[in-house]
Amino acid sequence: MKKILAICGSIRADSANLKLLKLLAQWAGSRYDFTIYEGLAELHHFNPDLDVEPAPEAVTALRQQITEADGVIICTPEYVFSLPGSLKNALEWMVSTVIFDGKPTGLITASASGEKGHEQLLLVMRTLSAAYTEQTQLLIKSVKAKFATDGQIKDAATEAALRRLWSAFTKMMDENGN
Numbered sequence: 001m002k003k004i005l006a007i008c009g010s011i012r013a014d015s016a017n018l019k020l021l022k023l024l025a026q027w028a029g030s031r032y033d034f035t036i037y038e039g040l041a042e043l044h045h046f047n048p049d050l051d052v053e054p055a056p057e058a059v060t061a062l063r064q065q066i067t068e069a070d071g072v073i074i075c076t077p078e079y080v081f082s083l084p085g086s087l088k089n090a091l092e093w094m095v096s097t098v099i100f101d102g103k104p105t106g107l108i109t110a111s112a113s114g115e116k117g118h119e120q121l122l123l124v125m126r127t128l129s130a131a132y133t134e135q136t137q138l139l140i141k142s143v144k145a146k147f148a149t150d151g152q153i154k155d156a157a158t159e160a161a162l163r164r165l166w167s168a169f170t171k172m173m174d175e176n177g178n
């Protein structure tokens with residue numbers, strides 16, 4: 001079974017981005033092994049001095065999870081017109097590796113506005129040589145108005161866009177390797 005690792009850029013307990021990822025986990029059902037990464041808040045601040053062998057344990061664990069995943073989905077809010085620091089920090093730890101090289105990736109920014117943050121997410125992931133297409137990236141604006149408190153989508157156009165992304169992402173992953 002193909003493995004998907006989902007990384008939520010918000011570490012807030014009631015995060016809309018986390019709810020969105022939980023919805024994707026439902027769509028994955030028993031077809032994909034879908035794991036939401038839970039270590040973002042505990043990752044050491046990136047420091048090139050520590051980016052040597054062996055890297056900090058939590059960093060090694062995240063690198064391992066990404067390596068083992070057939071595809072990675074990142075879903076994040078925009079903070080101050082940029083990526084949340086905790087997500088950027090995690091991605092900085094990946095710069096010295098090739099683990100995102102060609103990795104099928106779904107990139108979602110779900111935020112109040114999110115345009116700048118989304119641009120930066122795409123730029124960072126392109127820099128990491130992740131594989132994504134126009135169809136596997138999505139900006140969802142006014143996210144709080146579009147999701148009910150139980151995490152279901154209230155907005156039909158958003159649901160359709162998310163389903164298109166899910167379909168393109170899983171296709172890309174299924175067609176990539178075994």
Ligand SMILES: Cc1cc2nc3c(=O)[nH]c(=O)nc-3n(C[C@H](O)[C@H](O)[C@H](O)COP(=O)(O)O)c2cc1C
Pocket residue numbers: 010011012014015016017018076077078079080081082110111112113114115143144
């Ligand atoms: C410190 C801070 C800065 C924010 N800056 C932005 C911003 O620049 N653009 C934006 O669209 N939303 C911004 N927001 C609002 C978030 O998009 C919104 O709170 C979103 O729901 C957070 O995602 P979450 O529910 O997954 O935690 C900011 C929120 C916080 C707490």
